[in-house]
Amino acid sequence: MYRNPFVPAIVVCLAVLTSEISIGRADAAERPNVIVIMSDDQGVGDYGFMGNPVIRTPELDAMHRRSGFLSKFYVSPVCAPTRACLMTGRYNYRTRCIDTYIGRAMMDSDEVTIAEFLKDAGYRTGIYGKWHMGDNYPLRAMDQGFQDSLVHRGGGIGQPSDPIGAEGKYTDPTLIKNGEETPMEGYCTDIFFDAAMDFIDQSVRADESFFTYIATNAPHGPFHDVPEALYEEYLKVDFSPILINKLDPKRLEQESDKLARIAAMITNIDENVGRLFTKLDTLGVRENTIVIYLNDNGPNTMRYVGDMRGMKSHVDDGGIRSPLVFHWPAKVNAGRSSDVLCAHIDLLPTLLDACGVDVPADHKLDGRSFLPLLTGQATSLPPRQIVLQTHRGDQPQPYHHFALHEEPWKLVHPSGFGRESFSGQPRLQLYDLSKDPRQKNNVADQYPEVMRRLKQDYDAWFQDVSSTRPDNYAPPRIVIGTEHEMQSVLTRQDWRHTQGRPWAGNSNGVWLLEAPEAGEYQIELIFSGGHPGGKATITAGELTETLAIAAGNRRGHTTDLKLPAGKLTLAVDVVFEGKVQGPHQVILTRRDR
The missing domain is CATH 3.40.720.10 (Alkaline Phosphatase, subunit A)
Structure with a gap:
């Protein structure tokens, strides 16, 4: 398993602890x-x-x-x-x-x-x-x-x-x-x-x-x-x-x-x-x-x-x-x-x-x-809270699209998954699910002390999960050129979006990569098809390469790059009829191992 050398030792420690696992309590x-x-x-x-x-x-x-x-x-x-x-x-x-x-x-x-x-x-x-x-x-x-x-x-x-x-x-x-x-x-x-x-x-x-x-x-x-x-x-x-x-x-x-x-x-x-x-x-x-x-x-x-x-x-x-x-x-x-x-x-x-x-x-x-x-060893467990929060974007925003559950209460701010953020003050809602499972009756005004306490608990939860590691919400990087994956298929699923709607034909993005050592690579650009002729500019760290793109061909657009060791950003800007977009996929193949 790859361990990022830039992650502090206290975080890496969590991963290597698996070497100490034993089945102790159960005969194999x-x-x-x-x-x-x-x-x-x-x-x-x-x-x-x-x-x-x-x-x-x-x-x-x-x-x-x-x-x-x-x-x-x-x-x-x-x-x-x-x-x-x-x-x-x-x-x-x-x-x-x-x-x-x-x-x-x-x-x-x-x-x-x-x-x-x-x-x-x-x-x-x-x-x-x-x-x-x-x-x-x-x-x-x-x-x-x-x-x-x-x-x-x-x-x-x-x-x-x-x-x-x-x-x-x-x-x-x-x-x-x-x-x-x-x-x-x-x-x-x-x-x-x-x-x-x-x-x-x-x-x-x-x-x-x-x-x-x-x-x-x-x-x-x-x-x-x-x-x-x-x-x-x-x-x-x-x-x-x-x-x-x-x-x-x-x-x-x-x-x-x-x-x-x-x-x-x-x-x-x-x-x-x-x-x-x-x-x-x-x-x-x-x-x-x-x-x-x-x-x-x-x-x-x-x-x-x-x-x-x-x-x-x-x-x-x-x-x-x-x-x-x-x-x-x-x-x-x-x-x-x-x-x-x-x-x-x-x-x-x-x-x-x-x-x-x-x-x-x-x-x-x-x-x-x-x-x-x-x-059957227990009919109950100690009371607890569960918090669920997810929305679009690169970093969570406090109070954006979350629900906190503590029997029988549900504190919720349904601000919308499809949005990166919301503006203004959160309009928190409170429901007693034991009486109102369909969430029809917001009782926030009736239970101000419950609201205050649960909001404080949410604040503590958000602070806790957000401080798990330094730079907690930095995107992970794809590691290239190792024996584990000599050919890396880079897709729009994992690019960092920079232009247009994320998966639209005219969109663009970059890939965050890391190379443990310098190496020679073939890079192939892949397109959805039906495109005119154009030109691609490939940027990897401080390296820049241009490549002619033949009209209509999905595959076969290749060039060679020597990439340095370390963290780098790979960008591919393709110009078709004066408009810039990204490729459909990119294939990086290590050539010198």
């Missing part, structure tokens, strides 16, 4: 296997067992009946922040992963993931699906503890990070297998579950404990490529019972088509969950395998969220809640449930608790184990 032969399944944009209400009358999830409903259940489980309002919290047991503002794109979905490589903890304790580790915390060394899942990795780049298939020639392909996609672009056959969700089950099979046959993370990109958009047979079935369904807003006939038809596609993807995930349990039965390991299911944020349309309100990107409860289904027959009785306040930051400490893996005393976690609630 008895410790459980672990499978975490997390869907993308599914939403808290998209399950039969959560009361959804339309979307079919029979396998998950059956899993729920056999499992323990947390009914008050919180996640972040959007993708990457939830994943950083889940992987580290720490608030994402500690990890430098603060947004979902343009270089701010990259998690600092000094963070210690659950995969690293379990790998160092002797588990085999594999990830299948969505990572969304960095596509280049040292930020990839394979650099952060996962020994086997089959993922897509960026935040989803159909984004600018897609491999060239395979853009938007949910069926027969090109995925990244252990760092290499690999064409695959089949539907993406099926592929991820197949690969996970192969990994599980190999682990069991080798008599090794395993940690398997299946993070589907479904039902995230785009919605053009979905399981066809299920889509045809759902086209016949009346979706009006799960629509929040009344729509005119034309808009209803459009929305119903979208929901048919989303529902098809969800039911396809459900079918794969059934296949997974069949595999565990075949291998004889169901009894002592923990299988967890959750979603990463609220639903990607305004649809049913039970007795709450909100959707993806909202800090209202419908945007930040997930069911947490915890299947472990060896230790957790079917039907055991808890409504104690829990969140994504609790998953790492809970799983390490279950696996008997001790966390070093000086490694700071924000989460806590909820395992006693599900094993």
Whole structure:
């Protein structure tokens, strides 16, 4: 794992502590296997067992009946922040992963993931699906503890990070297998579950404990490529019972088509969950395998969220809640449930608790184990607060788009995820969720002392997470030219945006790089196609190179650069018909090693 030499030793210390991990409290032969399944944009209400009358999830409903259940489980309002919290047991503002794109979905490589903890304790580790915390060394899942990795780049298939020639392909996609672009056959969700089950099979046959993370990109958009047979079935369904807003006939038809596609993807995930349990039965390991299911944020349309309100990107409860289904027959009785306040930051400490893996005393976690609630060792835990905050931009702003939860209170400022900042004084709202789960009655004026106290607690939280490391919100850098990644594919997902809308054709940005040593590189510029002839100016630190761009050619625009050691910024300014824009992607290949 790469350790940035510019990070102070006190921070680096947190990472190297994993070398001291032992399984102390659990005999290796008895410790459980672990499978975490997390869907993308599914939403808290998209399950039969959560009361959804339309979307079919029979396998998950059956899993729920056999499992323990947390009914008050919180996640972040959007993708990457939830994943950083889940992987580290720490608030994402500690990890430098603060947004979902343009270089701010990259998690600092000094963070210690659950995969690293379990790998160092002797588990085999594999990830299948969505990572969304960095596509280049040292930020990839394979650099952060996962020994086997089959993922897509960026935040989803159909984004600018897609491999060239395979853009938007949910069926027969090109995925990244252990760092290499690999064409695959089949539907993406099926592929991820197949690969996970192969990994599980190999682990069991080798008599090794395993940690398997299946993070589907479904039902995230785009919605053009979905399981066809299920889509045809759902086209016949009346979706009006799960629509929040009344729509005119034309808009209803459009929305119903979208929901048919989303529902098809969800039911396809459900079918794969059934296949997974069949595999565990075949291998004889169901009894002592923990299988967890959750979603990463609220639903990607305004649809049913039970007795709450909100959707993806909202800090209202419908945007930040997930069911947490915890299947472990060896230790957790079917039907055991808890409504104690829990969140994504609790998953790492809970799983390490279950696996008997001790966390070093000086490694700071924000989460806590909820395992006693599900094993029957406890019916409650000490009172606590959970804070969730995410918005666009390069650095968090105090009070911007946050929610603080302390039973039964919710202090919230829903100022909007899509904005980098808000102006004026925050209009804080207070709700008693025990009486008002839909957040209809703002009681801020009735409880001024509660407001004052919770606001002070939020201030302390924000100060704490923002001071985790010096220059806490500086974007991580991509490290080039090492044996770990001799060819770096740089995409608009991880550039630092400088011009236009971040992913628009006329936009531009720069990449923050670091080279451990000087080296010779080939640089290739890639375009979306259909462009006129032009000229590119490539700037890397103090070096500048120009390159003619042939009209219409997506690839083949190459030149050689000798890059110095150290930190540098790579910029590519392309002029087409007098207008400047950036390339679609850049490939840097080390040539002298």
